[in-house]
Amino acid sequence: MKIHLVLLVGVVVVLPILLVPKTIVIKPSHFLAEPQTILRSNSISAMDIEQMIRETAVRYEIDGQMFLETAKCESSLHPAAIGDGGESVGLFQIHLPSHPEVTAILALNPIESIEWSAKKFKADPTIWTCYKKLYER
Numbered sequence: 001m002k003i004h005l006v007l008l009v010g011v012v013v014v015l016p017i018l019l020v021p022k023t024i025v026i027k028p029s030h031f032l033a034e035p036q037t038i039l040r041s042n043s044i045s046a047m048d049i050e051q052m053i054r055e056t057a058v059r060y061e062i063d064g065q066m067f068l069e070t071a072k073c074e075s076s077l078h079p080a081a082i083g084d085g086g087e088s089v090g091l092f093q094i095h096l097p098s099h100p101e102v103t104a105i106l107a108l109n110p111i112e113s114i115e116w117s118a119k120k121f122k123a124d125p126t127i128w129t130c131y132k133k134l135y136e137r
Contacts, residue, residue, distance in 0.1 A: 044110055046077045049091065052114050060118040066135060067121055071114075073130030079110040092117040092128065 053071055057064035074093040075081035081090060088095045089107035091114065096102060106112045125131045 044079065049077050049079065049110055049114075052110065053091075056114050056118045060122050062118060062122050062125075066125065066131070067118065069134055070121070070125065070128050070131045071117075073134060074128060079113070080108060093130075098127075 049071075050068060053068045054064045057067045071077060071091050075083075075091050077091065079091050081093060082088070083093050084095065087097055089104055091110055092107075094102050094107040094113065094117070096104060096107065102116060106116065120127060121131075126136070
């Protein structure tokens, strides 16, 4: 598989070209600190991600299937997914301008992203377009 490297404010983000066919720009304002991180999007399997999502849903007492299906719809369970011109990031496509407390590094980290998303999902799952698409009629 070909790998696409993007250098962003001292951060190397490694993304499969199949996920990101063009250069993406994550704005420097999305980083609250100077991160020195290498993200390898293929370092965690989809099965591992599903398990983490289900376990987190149990801890937060939210519907695990709805939580999982929302992530599948948002990113196809690719932790390095980037959308909305670089403004939505990670498994749950966290829209960084709408959530200034979230850095791109957090959103790209599957564990942190799932944890943050579970808290938000419990409070209001309708902040996800995919949730509305899947469950609101």
